[in-house]
Amino acid sequence: GAGVSQSPSNKVTEKGKDVELRCDPISGHTALYWYRQSLGQGLEFLIYFQGNSAPDKSGLPSDRFSAERTGGSVSTLTIQRTQQEDSAVYLCASSHPGLNTGELFFGEGSRLTVL
Amino acid sequence: GDSVTQMEGPVTLSEEAFLTINCTYTATGYPSLFWYVQYPGEGLQLLLKATKADDKGSNKGFEATYRKETTSFHLEKGSVQVSDSAVYFCALRTQTGGFKTIFGAGTRLFVKA
Numbered sequence: 053g054a055g056v057s058q059s060p061s062n063k064v065t066e067k068g069k070d071v072e073l074r075c076d077p078i079s080g081h082t083a084l085y086w087y088r089q090s091l092g093q094g095l096e097f098l099i100y101f102q103g104n105s106a107p108d109k110s111g112l113p114s115d116r117f118s119a120e121r122t123g124g125s126v127s128t129l130t131i132q133r134t135q136q137e138d139s140a141v142y143l144c145a146s147s148h149p150g151l152n153t154g155e156l157f158f159g160e161g162s163r164l165t166v167l
Numbered sequence: 168g169d170s171v172t173q174m175e176g177p178v179t180l181s182e183e184a185f186l187t188i189n190c191t192y193t194a195t196g197y198p199s200l201f202w203y204v205q206y207p208g209e210g211l212q213l214l215l216k217a218t219k220a221d222d223k224g225s226n227k228g229f230e231a232t233y234r235k236e237t238t239s240f241h242l243e244k245g246s247v248q249v250s251d252s253a254v255y256f257c258a259l260r261t262q263t264g265g266f267k268t269i270f271g272a273g274t275r276l277f278v279k280a
Binding site: 083093161 | 199201203210211212213216256260266267268269270271272273
């Protein structure tokens with residue numbers, strides 16, 4: 053596609069439910085990132101995929117959070133047993149290896165509200 | 168670990184005022200440095216970048232110079248406009264640990280007419 057696509061754009065769920073957020077990066081971009089942006093807060097790094105390398109999961113806040121990337125393209129971020137503090141905008145970004153500067157291209161985000 | 172610190176906002180300026188948003192970093196090696204901008208209701212987009220010491224990134228009247236001696240990358244604009252109202256994020260791309268990009272907390276800028 054022309055840009056990074058994320059779905060759903062908005063998700064309202066009840067505390068304790070599981071949610072899945074999807075990211076479809078720009079075609080050919082081998083690097084994919086997930087960030088979390090809470091109200092009034094900056095971008096919190098969650099996880100980073102680069103090609104076939106093991107992902108950098110150092111930013112995942114708890115074991116309720118996991119992510120996978122299938123076939124080096126689409127990624128899914130899963131939050132199990134959601135809590136109210138998980139409410140935030142989850143941003144996905146991708147990057148092309150040929151871009152020496154490593155510019156990130158962001159999706160519009162998935163806004164998660166946990167009631 | 169690598170990190171980015173930027174001045175807290177919000178910053179409120181009158182139109183045509185001079186803008187400085189401070190950004191300092193801690194990193195191993197020689198990271199690439201970026202400023203991203205998030206306009207109201209829009210996604211993040213790259214504003215400018217610098218890949219090595221003393222490089223100056225510029226775009227839309229904004230400038231930032233990569234200062235290794237002070238580990239800084241301050242954003243400046245000589246005359247802001249109402250349309251510059253947005254949240255500005257300083258970021259670095261690490262040179263170790265897989266080229267991860269780390270962001271600062273963001274600085275919200277309000278420009279009054």
